[in-house]
Amino acid sequence: MNKLKYIFGSRRTWAWPYVLFLVLFVLLPLLLIFVYAFTTPSGEFTLKNFVQFFHTSEAVNTFIYSIAIALLTTIICLLLGYPAAYIMATAELKTPAVMAMLFILPMWINFLLRTLATVELFNMFGIPLGEGALLYGMCYDFLPFMIYPIYNTLQKMDRSLIEAARDLGANGREVFTKVILPLSTPGIYSGVVMVFMPTVSTFAISELLTRNKITLFGSLIQRAFGEGGLQMWNYGAALSLIMLLIIGLTSFFGNKDEQEAQSVI
Amino acid sequence: MARKDFIIEVNHVSKRFEDGKLVLDDVSLQVKKGEFVTILGPSGCGKTTLLRCIAGFQVATEGDILLKGEDITQTPPHKRPVNTVFQKYALFPHLNVYDNVAFGLKLKKLDRDTIMKRVKQALKTVGMSDYEFRDVDSLSGGQQQRVAIARAIVNQPEVLLLDEPLAALDLKMRKDMQLELKEMHKKLGITFIYVTHDQEEALTLSDRVVVMSEGKIQQIGTPTDIYNEPQNCFVADFIGESNILSGMMIRDRRVQFNDLEFDCIDEGFGENNPVDVVIRPEDIYIWDKSLEKRGKILGQEDDDAEDRVPKGKFTKWYGVVDSCIFKGVHYEMTVKTENGYEFMVQDYHEFVPGTEVGMLVKPEDIQVMKKEHYIYNHLEGEVLKNGKVRFIGADWEVSEGQLKPFSPGDKVEVLVPYRSVDLQDHEDEGVVSGEVHFILFKGNHYHLTIRTDDDYDIYVNTNDVWDDGDRVGIDISSKDILLRKMEELEN
Numbered sequence: 001m002n003k004l005k006y007i008f009g010s011r012r013t014w015a016w017p018y019v020l021f022l023v024l025f026v027l028l029p030l031l032l033i034f035v036y037a038f039t040t041p042s043g044e045f046t047l048k049n050f051v052q053f054f055h056t057s058e059a060v061n062t063f064i065y066s067i068a069i070a071l072l073t074t075i076i077c078l079l080l081g082y083p084a085a086y087i088m089a090t091a092e093l094k095t096p097a098v099m100a101m102l103f104i105l106p107m108w109i110n111f112l113l114r115t116l117a118t119v120e121l122f123n124m125f126g127i128p129l130g131e132g133a134l135l136y137g138m139c140y141d142f143l144p145f146m147i148y149p150i151y152n153t154l155q156k157m158d159r160s161l162i163e164a165a166r167d168l169g170a171n172g173r174e175v176f177t178k179v180i181l182p183l184s185t186p187g188i189y190s191g192v193v194m195v196f197m198p199t200v201s202t203f204a205i206s207e208l209l210t211r212n213k214i215t216l217f218g219s220l221i222q223r224a225f226g227e228g229g230l231q232m233w234n235y236g237a238a239l240s241l242i243m244l245l246i247i248g249l250t251s252f253f254g255n256k257d258e259q260e261a262q263s264v265i
Numbered sequence: 266m267a268r269k270d271f272i273i274e275v276n277h278v279s280k281r282f283e284d285g286k287l288v289l290d291d292v293s294l295q296v297k298k299g300e301f302v303t304i305l306g307p308s309g310c311g312k313t314t315l316l317r318c319i320a321g322f323q324v325a326t327e328g329d330i331l332l333k334g335e336d337i338t339q340t341p342p343h344k345r346p347v348n349t350v351f352q353k354y355a356l357f358p359h360l361n362v363y364d365n366v367a368f369g370l371k372l373k374k375l376d377r378d379t380i381m382k383r384v385k386q387a388l389k390t391v392g393m394s395d396y397e398f399r400d401v402d403s404l405s406g407g408q409q410q411r412v413a414i415a416r417a418i419v420n421q422p423e424v425l426l427l428d429e430p431l432a433a434l435d436l437k438m439r440k441d442m443q444l445e446l447k448e449m450h451k452k453l454g455i456t457f458i459y460v461t462h463d464q465e466e467a468l469t470l471s472d473r474v475v476v477m478s479e480g481k482i483q484q485i486g487t488p489t490d491i492y493n494e495p496q497n498c499f500v501a502d503f504i505g506e507s508n509i510l511s512g513m514m515i516r517d518r519r520v521q522f523n524d525l526e527f528d529c530i531d532e533g534f535g536e537n538n539p540v541d542v543v544i545r546p547e548d549i550y551i552w553d554k555s556l557e558k559r560g561k562i563l564g565q566e567d568d569d570a571e572d573r574v575p576k577g578k579f580t581k582w583y584g585v586v587d588s589c590i591f592k593g594v595h596y597e598m599t600v601k602t603e604n605g606y607e608f609m610v611q612d613y614h615e616f617v618p619g620t621e622v623g624m625l626v627k628p629e630d631i632q633v634m635k636k637e638h639y640i641y642n643h644l645e646g647e648v649l650k651n652g653k654v655r656f657i658g659a660d661w662e663v664s665e666g667q668l669k670p671f672s673p674g675d676k677v678e679v680l681v682p683y684r685s686v687d688l689q690d691h692e693d694e695g696v697v698s699g700e701v702h703f704i705l706f707k708g709n710h711y712h713l714t715i716r717t718d719d720d721y722d723i724y725v726n727t728n729d730v731w732d733d734g735d736r737v738g739i740d741i742s743s744k745d746i747l748l749r750k751m752e753e754l755e756n
Contacts, residue, residue, distance in 0.1 A: 161357060167342050183358070
């Protein structure tokens with residue numbers, strides 16, 4: 001009885017369900033990907049899967065194209081999102097919370113639904129689907145992930161720093177370039193990571209908004225697993241590992257700001 | 266004094282915030298070159314707003330501000346040759362100590378060598394030479410404050426504005442920094458305008474003190490002037506400890522308070538006019554009455570009393586010590602007199618509670634002030650059709666005798682004696698509700714200022730104890746309300 005109480009009374013016990021979940025659905029799959037990527041369908045160790053990727057020009061091109069699209073999306077989101085976040089955080093709006101909410105609101109709806117709705121809108125106005133539609137869809141879906149962290153850092157910034165800069169002789173532009181921008185880098189960084197990471201691996205948006213005309217790296221992986229049959233799983237696992245590596249690298253760039261960035265997310 | 270000798274002139278400046286609150290009310294102030302001026306007042310008195318108007322972060326609604334005779338009222342802050350030391354330092358967290366200090370110089374596009382020389386010089390002035398490449402977040406509060414001062418003085422401003430720069434430091438550090446600031450001021454020769462709510466700081470540091478309250482300047486003077494000759498109750502109460510009593514000026518150099526007559530040195534208050542009397546607790550001489558009975562003011566406990574207490578024809582009064590607190594150097598006692606007055610006395614000797622003591626004060630230590638208000642609240646009112654009178658935003662019953670000479674619609678002056686205002690614990694029990702805004706102890710009663718929710722000030726004399734900010738209900742008995750014709754007022 002006492003032992004039971006000890007087990008359920010301990011706070012550490014509460015973590016068990018999640019630890020179990022973590023092991024089953026995160027660690028184990030990662031391990032499987034790793035094992036599959038380095039083995040043949042019959043289970044022997046091989047590097048053939050990676051060699052195959054680097055020798056298939058279509059796969060490499062898709063990979064480069066995906067990263068380019070992701071970068072472009074991130075840049076567009078940054079260019080659109082920073083001014084929006086800046087205005088929300090600094091302008092003397094009567095209801096800044098409502099404004100922030102309006103920007104976040106699309107995140108309440110599943111992105112597949114939003115993307116499908118976008119497709120219908122494009123069809124309704126007779127706009128051809130393709131690369132433009134893809135970029136539009138990506139930016140539309142991921143813009144809030146850029147705005148919110150930037151808005152957060154800007155809003156938390158001490159107003160007296162701006163006054164101090166003006167007091168020391170900085171004009172409006174100099175206040176921005178010398179104080180506000182450098183101080184909002186943690187927000188920019190986490191916004192970039194939060195937009196870049198999911199856009200590299202997305203496949204649903206590209207499939208819907210380009211009618212499968214444009215293949216992104218995510219689709220390649222999806223096809224390897226979905227259509228290729230069991231034979232292709234090892235290749236798919238290798239592709240996944242390559243993508244994981246790229247995403248992993250992004251989150252390490254600017255390591256100095258990482259802790260700050262994490263606090264923003 | 267010639268106009269050009271003033272570096273800063275503030276002329277009739279008023280500032281009204283967007284919500285309609287008047288934070289500065291016709292403030293005028295001249296600051297000489299090289300002067301150390303302190304703006305002193307409680308929080309919310311407008312002192313920081315005044316500083317921000319000089320710095321350029323806020324624009325005066327009315328009036329103008331001149332710097333060396335040039336109008337800068339509308340000049341944006343980055344074009345003013347003044348620099349500010351902010352209360353919470355406002356150091357740039359993304360820059361190290363050196364770059365923080367160099368910030369202003371780099372904006373002026375000075376060459377690297379000049380910048381380096383001046384930054385090093387500034388850091389040396391504030392005693393932070395070895396910290397150039399430290400992260401500002403790794404510095405202590407006092408060190409950050411030094412960097413903030415260096416960042417301001419490195420630009421060699423005409424005027425250095427300091428907004429409660431020491432408020433965030435602990436007591437010991439604050440005292441050290443006070444001395445250093447004074448040294449720096451001497452060394453640099455820059456005009457300092459310093460804002461604080463700490464009266465001791467103001468008296469220690471400044472050449473001149475500007476006492477502010479409710480957006481108005483109450484008094485401008487040297488620390489000695491402000492302390493010894495406060496111009497009104499607010500200043501007397503805010504600067505140091507004081508006994509403030511209601512009195513009567515019998516004639517020049519003769520004043521009555523505490524039911525006794527005293528010689529004093531003040532003149533020009535007329536005859537038999539009500540006045541306020543201020544006596545500093547350290548100016549009251551106190552001795553054990555039992556020693557006096559034995560025919561000598563001499564005893565083992567208090568063997569220097571004879572030398573200590575001045576001899577001569579002084580009015581003496583007596584009381585019983587009510588409490589006695591040791592304050593480090595001196596003792597602070599409250600003494601109750603037979604006729605119900607209470608005096609605060611400070612002395613190096615301890616007089617335990619219950620001791621019967623005698624007291625006297627020298628004529629030159631009695632400070633007589635014009636009474637700001639007499640005994641009535643003077644309010645504007647209007648007679649209504651239903652026989653009531655409307656004032657301070659409510660309708661009041663008034664006795665028939667008072668109402669008789671007036672007809673509905675007449676504007677009248679309403680007189681309500683301070684003593685007749687009833688304060689209720691629960692705000693909804695009164696006709697009008699408000700907040701205790703200011704408290705003054707007048708020896709045997711409290712003089713309160715109640716600010717009603719409609720922003721009228723009502724003065725109340727009471728024996729009850731209230732706290733600043735207490736919510737109260739205000740009630741006035743119909744028989745205590747007096748009405749006068751408006752014309753009488755004008756004559």
